[in-house]
Amino acid sequence: MNRTEESGYRSLFKQWDSRSWVRSKPRRNGAFASGLHYFSPDLCPLLAHPEVRAAPAQVREEILVHSLYVYLEFTVxxxxxxVNETCLLLHSPDFCPWLPAAMKEDLLRIYTDEAAHAEMSHTLLATVRDHTGVEPVLHRPYFLQELSRLYAAxxxxxxxxxxLFFSIVSETLITGSLTKLPKDPSVQQAVRELAADHATDEGLHHAYFRRLFKSLWPKMPAPLQTKIGALLPEIILAFLRPDEAAMTRTLAGYPEIFEDPARVVAETVELPRVRGSLVDNAAPTLRMLAQEGVFSDPVISAAFDKHGLRQHA
Ligand SMILES: [Fe+2]
Ligand SMILES: [Fe+2]
Incomplete structure (x- = not known):
């Protein structure tokens, strides 16, 4: 164990009071302008499919509203x-007791940030629903289904x-929604600002969980590294795969246009643009894993190859 590095932890949250969204910035719930999208067309996998792009403009706009809902509900x-269950777990004195006190204290700040992200995402969802009259489709987010499956196994x-590794992966992934949504001028201001404020907070969380990973991984015995490492590609894909059930339900709301929603969704997820953005979004986490030597374990390396991720690290 590298005690020097751990005891030398300087809080990443020293300016939390003046920089955190919930501590220092307003709620992003402003007026909506006609003519602007509710989500970026470039970030909506369904709009990569020619049959969806050929749908009437009103339907395409509603599909973007659904994309926003799926993104916000995913966040909540x-x-x-x-993520917050992990913060609670790590904050316990019994779990990872080697974590410096300052790192345990920072978990309370991350927990607070995340609870606020959930509340503000939910409130924006409710506001957009009231404003547009578009009802969200009922669905259980894909990543939660995957977590349940990995748990049960x-x-x-x-x-x-x-x-814990589910949270490390989610906190170190940088998704297009967080980085590209704020920059798309065709999107409603409130949506862009919410994504920008969230991205700023997540920058710190990313640094924290990266640090945690660097301390934790070398402490794990090799067989445990192999076991957990072989699950990592499935965990990454749990977050990055488009939510096919939510997409299918969305299209099923327009039976006169989409006679076979499941086929359109199955074709969508195979499109090079959709697959390419998944791999791009995985890159920061894959780099972190590579820097810690994770891929020197042949079992882990093979697991990433099997899921089509390793060669892009
Ligand atoms: Fe967050
Ligand atoms: Fe976070």
Whole structure:
């Protein structure tokens, strides 16, 4: 264990009071302008499909509203679920007791940030629903289904670790929604500002979880590294794969236009643009794993190859 590095932790949150969204910035829930989208067409996988692009303009705009809902609901469920459950777990004196006190304290700030992201995302969703009259489709986010599946496959003793790595992956992924949405001038201001404020907070969280990973990984015995490492590609894909169930339900709302929504969705996720953006979004996490030597384990490396991720690291 590298005690020097850990005891030398300087809080990443020293300016939290003046920089955190919930501590220092207003709610992003402003007026909506006619003529602007509710989500970026470039970030909507469905709009990559020619049959969806050929749909009437009104339907395309509603599909973008649904894309916003899926993104916001993903945020609510992720922050309140695995990420904040991980903050609670790590904050316990019994779990990773080697974490410096200052790192344990910062978990309370991350927890607060995430709860606020959930509340503000939910409030924006409700405001857009009231303004547009478009009802969200009922769905259980894909990443939660995947977490349940990975959990069920493990003995209870490993489950906290699965959840911890689920959070490390989600906090170190940089998705297009966070980085590109704020820059798209065709999107409603409130949506862009919400994404920008969230991205700023997540920049710090990213640095924190990266630091945590660098300390944690070398402490894990090799067989445990192999076991958890082989799950990482599935965890990455749980976050980055488009939510096919939500997309299918969205299209099913327009039966006169989309006779076979499942076929259109199955074709959409195979499109090079959709697959390419998934791989792009995985890159920062893959780089972090490579820098810590994770891929020197042949079992882990093979698992990434199997899921089509490793060669892009
Ligand atoms: Fe967040
Ligand atoms: Fe976060």
């Amino acid at each position: 469920q992720l922050e309140l679920g695995p 493990e003995l209870p003793v490993y489950r906290p670790l699965v959840k």
